[in-house]
Amino acid sequence: MRILARFGVPALLYVFLSAMVIFALFPAFFVVQAAFRPGQSLYTLTLSLWPDHPTLDNFTYIFTQIPFPSWLRNSLGVSVGTMVAGLIGSATGAYALSRFRFAGKQMTLILLLAIQAFPSVLALIPIYLILKTIGLVGSPFGLVLAYMSVALVFCTWNLKGYFDTIPRELDEAALIDGCSVTQAFWRIILPLSIPALAVTALLMFLTAWNEWVMASVLLLDENTYTVPVGLWGLQNDYRVPWGYFAAASLIVSIPVMALFLGLQRYFRAGLTVGGVKG
């Protein structure tokens, strides 16, 4: 019994953890090996875990033969646009909701909560019909507007949550000393919130960068596609080797995964609600 406690338990733990790591990392490993696999060699009935003749052909192909570079540019533009507009549009409102006393505040908060409970797939139906009426279906600008419907509420909620944690005494003391509300916001609240602003911005960027549903409905032309829509089309066609999809997936995922893993120690309750997994 004592031997079991000394060696058995750690051994069992390592066996379990190793099994979990294989489960967790196998799909990632699979994509990496598929990205270096030539042509149709993935389409076999027997298991093969590493290509016999690794090649960079898939990477050359996606950068020269298909509009993948445009997809990257479009995704970058749409994500940065959503991030910047979301942050600028929400910061002062979040401050007012955190610090000002005014009639209808409770109502505003409940409405924001209700909007956040409205799933984006369902919101896409009226948004699509409205954008269709004003002729913005197919335009990246329309897509940014659609993303803003999620981004503004998400940023407001996140920033308000963070502003609430900044001790009220700080800005109240400044106000008593003759500071204006605007000065208190710019000189005290914003500088103290830089980490929260950065995390919120990056979460917004990730959400837009990884979004497939809205983009698949609102973008019509191959040259305006964002990466998720482009990649979806790429793997949907059985004549196209899966290696192209794998190579493109690697390029798209590695930076955002690094970003996500770097950020995840900042995920507290307030910063995870409503975001990240879309």
Place this chain on the structure above:
Amino acid sequence: MYRVRAATTLVYLSPMIIGVGLISFYPILYNVFISATNQNLYHFRRYSFIGLTNYQSLLKTFDADFFIVLGKTFLFVAICIPLFLGVGMLAALALNHPAVRFKAFWRVALIVPWAVPSYITALVWKFFFNGEFGTLNQLYRVVAGPQAGLPWLTDPNWAFASIVLANLWMSYPFFMVVILGALQSIPSELYEAAAVDGAGAWRKFWRITLPLLRPAILPATVLSAILTFNTLNTAYLITTGGPFESAAKPGATEFVMVYAFREAFQLFNFGYIAAFAVVIFVMLFGVTLGSLRFSGLVREEGR
């Protein structure tokens, strides 16, 4: 909390209020408006008001699509959440065990699925489930012979299980991280005192660990249940909601959001699906409000 002039309040609030009003709130109102019309592919510009007819056809009989889809989705959530929670809990307990070394390595490796964009997760698992070239059947043939194969995406029950598996892969890290954080905040004196009183590992888990994890697990479970209820990417991208037994009935993995997406953007039944959206939204908002009130958050917001 301070009182400022109404004009100042308005200036500070207006960018957010105007933006949210036009881009988030107006579409929801517009959705309610569409739900009272017969707008679809044939009546796209010239639709007419039909009152509550869409709601009637939605809820008319117990074998209506609405109840089938909702039932499937509830079953899906009921199977997924205990699995996510169980695997996340085991992983967190293992990571928190004093005998385990290189904790940072194990932790990062196990979080990786959370960081992968969900559409890529779906498309990769779709390939794994492929009957001929899929990795899962390639593995299965090693054990069961060259002719063998499991119907991952072609049999209704297998397809359901496949989507559960793909969702488990991407969702357990969330619970693992939440539970690990809560575990590390439990003071070790409690365990020492329990050990002095003669409690075994099992008893310590049920009497100390689990009760102290509850405040962290409950909100995480509600959040994850809502996200799982809203599953679209994994289900739609892997099976498109199928396999379908007949064109008139929802497919085996056609969960609420998959159904809404297909009805709206493949069949263009806008009026009908807008009514569907209103009913689903009322349910989701009820759950959100209920869980917030339950955890006392709303009262705190009102300060």
